[in-house]
Amino acid sequence: MLGRAVRRRCPRGLRRGREALLALLALAGLGAVLRARSGSGTVETRATVHPVTPRTPRLGRREPVLSRPPLAANALGAQGEAVRLQLQGEELRLQEESVKLHQINIYLSDRISLHRRLPERWNPLCREEKYDYENLPKTSVIIAFYNEAWSTLLRTVYSVLETSPDILLEEVILVDDYSDREHLKERLANELSRLPKVRLIRASKREGLVRARLLGASVAKGEVLTFLDCHCECHEGWLEPLLRRIHEKESAVVCPVIDVIDWNTFEYLGNSGEPQIGGFDWRLVFTWHVVPQRERELMRSPIDVIRSPTMAGGLFAVSKRYFEYLGSYDTGMEVWGGENLEFSFRIWQCGGTLETHPCSHVGHVFPKQAPYSRSKALANSVRAAEVWMDEFKELYYHRNPRARLEPFGDVTERKKLRTKLQCKDFRWFLETVYPELHVPEDRPGFFGMFQNKGLRGYCLDYNPPNENQIDGHQVLLYLCHGMGQNQFFEYTSQKEIRYNTRQPEACIAVEEGKDVLIMHLCRDTVPENQEFILHEDGTLVHKQTRKCVKATKKELGHGFAPLLGECTNSDSERWFFKEHVS
Ligand code: LR7
Numbered sequence: 001m002l003g004r005a006v007r008r009r010c011p012r013g014l015r016r017g018r019e020a021l022l023a024l025l026a027l028a029g030l031g032a033v034l035r036a037r038s039g040s041g042t043v044e045t046r047a048t049v050h051p052v053t054p055r056t057p058r059l060g061r062r063e064p065v066l067s068r069p070p071l072a073a074n075a076l077g078a079q080g081e082a083v084r085l086q087l088q089g090e091e092l093r094l095q096e097e098s099v100k101l102h103q104i105n106i107y108l109s110d111r112i113s114l115h116r117r118l119p120e121r122w123n124p125l126c127r128e129e130k131y132d133y134e135n136l137p138k139t140s141v142i143i144a145f146y147n148e149a150w151s152t153l154l155r156t157v158y159s160v161l162e163t164s165p166d167i168l169l170e171e172v173i174l175v176d177d178y179s180d181r182e183h184l185k186e187r188l189a190n191e192l193s194r195l196p197k198v199r200l201i202r203a204s205k206r207e208g209l210v211r212a213r214l215l216g217a218s219v220a221k222g223e224v225l226t227f228l229d230c231h232c233e234c235h236e237g238w239l240e241p242l243l244r245r246i247h248e249k250e251s252a253v254v255c256p257v258i259d260v261i262d263w264n265t266f267e268y269l270g271n272s273g274e275p276q277i278g279g280f281d282w283r284l285v286f287t288w289h290v291v292p293q294r295e296r297e298l299m300r301s302p303i304d305v306i307r308s309p310t311m312a313g314g315l316f317a318v319s320k321r322y323f324e325y326l327g328s329y330d331t332g333m334e335v336w337g338g339e340n341l342e343f344s345f346r347i348w349q350c351g352g353t354l355e356t357h358p359c360s361h362v363g364h365v366f367p368k369q370a371p372y373s374r375s376k377a378l379a380n381s382v383r384a385a386e387v388w389m390d391e392f393k394e395l396y397y398h399r400n401p402r403a404r405l406e407p408f409g410d411v412t413e414r415k416k417l418r419t420k421l422q423c424k425d426f427r428w429f430l431e432t433v434y435p436e437l438h439v440p441e442d443r444p445g446f447f448g449m450f451q452n453k454g455l456r457g458y459c460l461d462y463n464p465p466n467e468n469q470i471d472g473h474q475v476l477l478y479l480c481h482g483m484g485q486n487q488f489f490e491y492t493s494q495k496e497i498r499y500n501t502r503q504p505e506a507c508i509a510v511e512e513g514k515d516v517l518i519m520h521l522c523r524d525t526v527p528e529n530q531e532f533i534l535h536e537d538g539t540l541v542h543k544q545t546r547k548c549v550k551a552t553k554k555e556l557g558h559g560f561a562p563l564l565g566e567c568t569n570s571d572s573e574r575w576f577f578k579e580h581v582s
C-alpha cells in the first residue's frame with residue numbers, strides 16, 4: 001500500500017463546506033466506491049465520490065469540450081496542492097529513477113489524476129468578464145513534445161479539453177518530435193484517437209521545437225494558433241482572454257501568465273497578484289521583471305493586458321495570418337533556446353505587440369534541470385543577435401566571447417525578411433519597448449576581465465551562489481578564464497564597476513568601515529561608496545575612502561581577494577582590463 005502524506009491547503013470554511021457536502025451525499029445514499037482514473041500505473045483509490053468543485057452553470061461561460069469526470073476529494077493533489085509521498089525501498093527507488101530520467105517526479109505525476117482541478121489563481125475580477133463567444137476566433141492548440149512522460153503529456157491534453165470552451169477550440173495538434181520512448185508510439189496513438197478534436201502528427205526526424213511547432217502550424221485549421229509546452233495545466237478561463245485580445249488586435253501576440261507547477265510535489269503555485277513581464281540580460285538569457293510604472297499607468301484596470309518586451313517562449317497565442325506575415329519562426333534554429341527572444345524582437349521591431357493577459361493563467365512544470373542537451377541554444381541566440389540586434393550584438397559578444405566563434409549557419413533569408421517587413425532597429429526597441437534595460441557603454445579598454453598586475457593571471461570574479469539574488473556577496477580573485485560570465489566587468493563613465501552580464505545589475509561597493517568589496521545593486525544616481533577612480537597607471541582608488549584596491553591573500557582559507565588598503569604604489573594595486581579571448 002502506498003503511504004502518503006498530503007499537505008492540504010484548505011481554508012477552514014471550505015473544509016467545513018466539503019464535510020457538509022459529504023454528509024449530504026452519504027444521506028442521499030450516493031456514496032460509491034470507484035476506481036479513480038489515472039495515468040500509467042493506475043492506482044486504486046477508495047473513497048466517497050463527490051465533485052471537488054461542484055459544477056454550477058455560470059452565466060456567460062461555455063461548456064468545455066470535455067467535462068471533468070468526478071474526482072475523489074482525497075485523491076492525490078486533487079486541487080493542485082503539494083503532495084509528498086512517504087516512500088521506502090523499491091518505491092523510493094522508482095521515484096528517484098523517474099526524476100533522473102525526466103527531471104520531474106513522474107512517479108508522483110503518474111499517481112495524480114489526469115483530470116485534477118486547480119486552485120483559483122487569477123484576479124477575482126477575471127471571473128466577472130463576459131465574452132462574446134459567437135464572435136471570437138477559434139484556435140488550434142499546438143503542443144510539440146519530445147520524449148515526454150505519459151502522465152504530464154496526457155494531463156496537458158485533458159487539461160486543454162476540460163478548460164477550453166468547445167465553441168472556441170478548433171483542435172489540439174500534438175506533434176511528436178521523433179521521440180523514441182515506447183509509451184509514445186502505438187499506445188499514445190490509441191489513447192488520443194479516443195479523444196475529440198485531438199490529432200497526432202509525427203516528425204520523421206528530430207526537428208527541434210521550432211520546426212516541430214511549425215509542422216503543427218502547417219496543418220492547423222484554426223484562425224488563431226495557441227502554443228503550449230507538453231507539461232502544462234490550464235487554469236479555468238485561460239483561453240477566452242487570449243482570443244478576445246487577438247480578435248481586438250490582430251497584431252497582438254498574447255501570453256498567459258505562467259504559473260509554476262513544482263517538479264517534485266506537483267503543487268500549483270500561482271498567485272492572483274500582478275503578473276511579471278519578460279526581459280533579457282546581455283548574455284541573452286530570458287529574465288522576469290515586475291511591471292514598470294510607465295506600463296502600469298497605461299493599464300485601464302488590473303486585468304488589462306500588460307505589454308512585455310519578451311516572452312518565455314512556450315506559451316502564447318497568435319493570429320495564424322499574422323504569424324505567417326511575421327515570418328513564423330527561424331527554421332534554422334535547432335532543438336531548444338533562442339527562438340523566444342528572436343520572436344520577441346521580431347514582433348516588436350516589425351510592428352506587432354507582445355502582451356501578457358492577467359486573466360489567462362497556465363501552469364507549467366519547470367523541470368529540476370534540463371532533461372536533454374541544450375547545446376544548440378548558443379547558435380540559436382547568435383542567429384537572433386545577428387539578425388535583430390544591429391551593433392548591440394557586440395554587447396552580447398563581449399559578455400559571451402564563445403558566441404562569436406559559434407557557427408550559426410546562414411541568416412540571409414531572415415535579414416531579407418527584416419528588410420521586407422521594414423522593421424525598426426534594435427535601438428528603437430531598447431529605447432521604446434525596454435527602457436528599463438541598462439545599455440552598457442563598453443568603452444574600449446574599460447570592459448572585460450579586470451586583471452591584477454602584481455598577482456599575475458588573476459581576475460576579479462563574482463559568483464553569486466543564488467541566481468535570484470545577485471547582490472550581497474563578496475568579490476574575489478580567481479585565475480582568469482577568458483569566458484566572460486563571472487569575470488566580466490565594466491568600468492563606466494559614472495565611475496562604477498558594473499557586473500552587467502545579468503539582471504538586475506550589480507555594482508561593486510564598499511560598506512562603511514569595511515575593507516572587502518561587496519556587490520550592491522546599481523542605482524541611477526551612483527552612491528558615493530560605489531565610486532572608483534581608475535588612474536592611468538592602473539591604480540584603482542575607492543573615491544570615498546581614498547584607499548586603494550589591492551590584490552590580497554585571504555586571511556582565512558585559500559585564495560585571493562581584492563581588499564581596500566592604504567595606497568603603497570605597488571603592482572598589486574594596479575588593475576587593467578583585458579577583452580576576453582576565447
Ligand atoms: O527538440 C525538442 N523538441 C520538442 O518538441 C525540444 C523540445 N521540444 C518540446 C518539448 O517537449 C516542450 O513541449 O518543446 C517544448 C519546450 O521544451 P522544454 O519544455 O524543454 O523547454 P522549457 O520549458 O525549458 O523552455 C522555455 O524556453 C524554450 C526556449 O527554446 C521554449 O521557448 C519553451 O517553450 C519555453 N517554455 C516556456 O516558456 C514555459 C515557461 C518556462 C519559462 C520561463
Ligand code: MN
Nearest residue numbers: 229230314365
Ligand atoms: Mn517546458
